[in-house]
Amino acid sequence: MGVMEFFRDIFKKVENLFDSMGLKKYELSDFQKKKLLHEFHTFYDANKDGCLEWKDLNLARENICKMNGWKIDSEKYKHAQELFTEIWRYLQDSADGDFDGKVTEDEWLLMWQGLHRDHLRAVREGKAEDDSIPRWLEKYIEYRFNLYDRTGDGIIDIDEFEYVLGEFGISPRESRSAFTILSKHGERKVDFEYFRELAIEYYRSDDPGALGNFITGKLTFDD
């Protein structure tokens, strides 16, 4: 082996080592897992039996249409139907590892683990931006924004936030405090651009101080 080959070989080994060390940060932290499980139980598992099935998404869809008074055959009703069908298709393909038609907590976390890993790799390889997210999640965040923005003026206010989260079992005290924090005491308008930024933080950030952590109205993840 020539000197050049020798160093090339060493270089490759060091690179691989760094790569395997780097893989560690792909693991979701306990804090990230708690946030993702809160999302699972509060917004996805509509019948609260601990696992996610098509009937949960269907129930969530029906509740949302009812809450907003969207009539069958209206555009918004059809849009919600398409969106929930797409999300469920994605969850079945990406999360339901044993194909039993149910997504358990473990399967849900594994899916997020995979999304997290793929994203970090893609960013490192220059194939994705920091804030790129899969299409279904992009649509889901848009839907959540529209759900909160009841008056449809493009901005979520504290009363809308409290009302909608109340439907998901969050107390007014919690949701109002959370909104005060994420809106920086009302100084920062919660338009779609800002909401999307916060939502991505909620799904990805491991920083306990990130304002995006407050987007579901939950104030702490210590328990």
Ligand SMILES: [Ca+2]
């Ligand atoms: Ca369920």
Ligand SMILES: [Ca+2]
């Ligand atoms: Ca399953």
